[in-house]
Amino acid sequence: MxxxxxxxxxxxxxxxxxxxxxxxxxxxxxxxxxxxxxxxxxxxxxxxxxxxxxxxxxxxxxxxxxxxxxxxxxxxxxxxxxxxxxxxxxxxxxxxxxxxxxxxxxxxxxxxxxxxxxxxxxxxxxxxxxxxxxxxxxxxxxxxxxxxxxxxxxxxxxxxxxxxxxxxxxxxPLNLDNREAWLLSRLKKLKQGKSAADQEKLDLIIGVIGAQQDQIDDLKVNVKMIRDQEE
The missing domain is CATH 3.40.50.360 (Flavodoxin domain)
Structure with a gap:
């Protein structure tokens, strides 16, 4: 874009x-x-x-x-x-x-x-x-x-x-998913040209954000299941 x-x-x-x-x-x-x-x-x-x-x-x-x-x-x-x-x-x-x-x-x-x-x-x-x-x-x-x-x-x-x-x-729209995707993209680009130690730190941050996103996705699925059952 x-x-x-x-x-x-x-x-x-x-x-x-x-x-x-x-x-x-x-x-x-x-x-x-x-x-x-x-x-x-x-x-x-x-x-x-x-x-x-x-x-x-x-x-x-x-x-x-x-x-x-x-x-x-x-x-x-x-x-x-x-x-x-x-x-x-x-x-x-x-x-x-x-x-x-x-x-x-x-x-x-x-x-x-x-x-x-x-x-x-x-x-x-x-x-x-x-x-x-x-x-x-x-x-x-x-x-x-x-x-x-x-x-x-x-x-x-x-x-x-x-x-x-x-x-x-x-x-x-600037929802949580798009904000996190944007941040992950910037962090991955930031790794380029960095030292091995800095890349390792960035990988840890990327991993934490990715894990949080997985938890949010699981929560969304559970919420949808509950709503479907209520209907």
Whole structure:
């Protein structure tokens, strides 16, 4: 699976959040980053080229900071220019691709709810992107929210890193089976080039995860048998 991440940010180099995410994502061989604002610097965008690029990817991710309850202007401009009616509706060139949203917040996510200071949920504010995905025949993924990155400590950043990598590269839905399969795949790749001692340690970790998966599979079978008997 190939993922294209389109970043909309007017000052990308100055954003610690975006640099963290981009550095993390660059470790994935099938993930490509493109900075929308940079692509407009030389004048008109090559729409045909952009459409051809989009057609090559299975998962497309819009990544941006929330500006006044939406994305920065460059993403809207990009969508208006590239997602022509012919490309999206007539030729169906985005159909069955996945559309993900990575939104970064300066305010606490807990405030984005009924009764909170922002009143509306993130999902409600991002509804236009969901509507676009529906029109294009895309599979809309649950938005990935990065909440006040500057306040995170190192363990929280490590947790964020893993969750982000899974969002951009793991099979969906992100259930337990897919998360474990993704982790096992990464651990096996990590073994390459390691010393014999390190490979042995990684094999132990892989073995533990595999054993846990077997136990979970057995539990699922038992639960299914119980449910079948009840019916």
């Amino acid at each position: 190939k993922t294209l991440i389109l970043i909309s940010h007017p000052q990308l180099a100055d954003s610690a959040t975006q640099q963290f995410l981009k550095t993390a994502g660059n470790s994935q061989p099938d993930v490509t980053f493109q900075h929308i604002d940079e692509r407009y610097q030389n004048g008109n965008l090559d729409v045909k080229h952009e459409q051809q690029q989009l057609s090559k990817y299975d998962r497309i991710v819009f990544q941006f900071p929330m500006y006044w309850y939406s994305s920065p202007a460059s993403l809207k401009q990009y969508m208006d220019d590239v997602f022509t009616r012919k490309f999206v509706v007539a030729d169906h060139l985005l159909r069955n691709k996945e559309l993900g949203i990575v939104a970064t917040l300066g305010d606490a996510e807990a405030e984005f709810q009924a009764g909170g200071s922002e009143h509306f949920t993130i999902s409600e504010l991002l509804r236009p992107f969901e509507a676009f995905a529906n029109k294009a025949g895309m599979i809309y993924l649950k938005p990935f929210v990065v909440n006040q990155f500057g306040y995170l400590d190192e363990p929280q950043k490590e947790t964020l890193l893993i969750a982000y990598l899974q969002y951009i590269s793991a099979p969906m």
